[in-house]
Amino acid sequence: MIPAAFAYHRPKSISEAVALLSDLGEDARPLAGGHSLIPMMKLRLAKPSDLVDLGAIAELKGVREDGADIVIGATTTQREVIASELIAAKAPILKEAAMVIADPQVRSLGTIGGNVANGDPGNDMPAVMMCLGATYLLAGKGGERRVAARDFYHGAYFTALEPGEILASIRIPVPPPGHGYAYEKLKRKVGDYATAAAAVVLTMAGGRAASCSIGLTNVGETALWAEEAARILVGSSLDAATLRRAVAAAEAITSPASDTRGPAQYRTKMAGVMLRRALERARSLAH
């Protein structure tokens, strides 16, 4: 399986990369870890004229704290996300989600930026970013702009990224200390995309949910932010009746495809089951 021929570029800075992408035109593609793009190129489902490799751009790498936020460079690998002490301490749901992506070799090279920017509804990080209220910093020839993760995804493989733009970094507001979290993913085997998955971050006060945010993976054209389900839970003790209503509200916004992972109805129900499990675990971790 040999990809179609292309020209290869290895810029050293973001400005050089976006200038290249803009000059080379719409058939040029940025290359990060390559673990979505290279398989597509081998199948000739993607035939870019040029690849602009972001791998040598130091300013796109790394995890740092900036005030009340964590900022993750786009080409930070899943392996680096898992190894980050800052993430483990402040936003451990990111580590938990990264650990159920693909397998160790893929996580060595696959990047968090590629995972969120590709627009594949099967990717795990978009729902987690929606859940956390992350903001994406996009860089283009004309400058930078910020787009909320909750506004970024327009359809399968359609995002707010304009031609010539790249994702530079992800800014995540650190959830409150003592928050509970969980990413529950149902998959058939290691390396598979989710049949359905749910991300939950919640805080508890006096036995009641003080705040709650929910993201769902691979049960629609894009990752989903289950705003109504979370709203139902806030203020409740997460009692059985309220949980049932919230799960029903989350299931109601799904529109999964029937595919080898199961019929649509089953996948919707599994989204509900994953949400229920994630809520239970998040509550047990909240203090």
Next chain:
Amino acid sequence: MPSPILKKMHVSMTVNGKAVEGLVEPRTLLIHFLREGLGLTGPHIGCETTHCGACTVDLDGKSVKSCTVFAVQADGASIVTIEGVAAPDGTLHALQEGFREMHGLQCGFCTPGMITRAWRLLQENPNPSEDDIRTGISGNLCRCTGYQNIVKAIQYAAAKISGAQFKEAAE
């Protein structure tokens, strides 16, 4: 405008401790450069779809699937393949010995990738639990063994490297 496509680009890297270089098309995958450019046919081409792990090599201290890396991306990198695992005098690495002693292979097709992956795993985690091993090699498929003896082979190697003796027998 798209750039004119250059036929070949120059790459240089360190493979199994030796400096090597070559001319490659940008679309040349690292596995093809290793096998066809350098004659290192230890890493195998299995699924070609980033699933099976038969092409696993070590790239700058990380296990990667070399069917999903362009050779040009590895320019300047340090790579270890299965050919670089044994001692220069041919003495087998503890993992290679473990796979032999514990019957960790049958057809042998997955073995170079399995050992190269386990070689990095034991450096990351010298004393892995059975669960750590199974998770650690979850990107490597074997269609013969059922994995039981592969896990034992890695346990054998971990014990040997730490100076202990692995007391279990192969299944």
